[in-house]
Amino acid sequence: DGGITQSPKYLFRKEGQNVTLSCEQNLNHDAMYWYRQDPGQGLRLIYYSQIVNDFQKGDIAEGYSVSREKKESFPLTVTSAQKNPTAFYLCASSIDLAGYQPQHFGDGTRLSIL
């Protein structure tokens, strides 16, 4: 059964700590994305990647970093520089960036501050 797996479902961060959110897909999609969702807000794009070893900043990349070493994996690190990290983080993938096919989403990771 193909899909996107995000882990963990819940994550807590201490002050000054970096945390990494996992995103794995077995859909054989080239493009992957990270979004942030705050209550009552639309999704905002953090980073996206078209192919392995390539990624681009989205609208709110400050305080975040990503890597794309494998086609299936696109982990997101929330660094200590991100002063307001509490949010619901969603990973998505699509066949490519052309927009002809829909984006598929994981079930999200909810990050909170201790």
Add this chain to the structure above:
Amino acid sequence: KQEVTQIPAALSVPEGENLVLNCSFTDSAIYNLQWFRQDPGKGLTSLLLIQSSQREQTSGRLNASLDKSSGRSTLYIAASQPGDSATYLCAGTQGGSEKLVFGKGTKLTVNP
């Protein structure tokens, strides 16, 4: 810059009613328009995607239309059921950009 607006923010209807959810966008050079469903605490499920050359798409009880000239898209849900209760989001890409711009969503409640 593309901006996407969804009104109303919340909608409550009795079971069996036909309903329309609205989405408006500022830039008519929209490349495609997608409708998603989000259940509480969950990710998004893609419902329908309308490419710029299309006027509408249908899937079961759902029908989505796109009018680029007026900057509007609608999602029509026929014979609504309590299981349709969720937040519905629309998102559009602008020509020349791979990025989806999301509206804030409409929270739909279908009462038995």
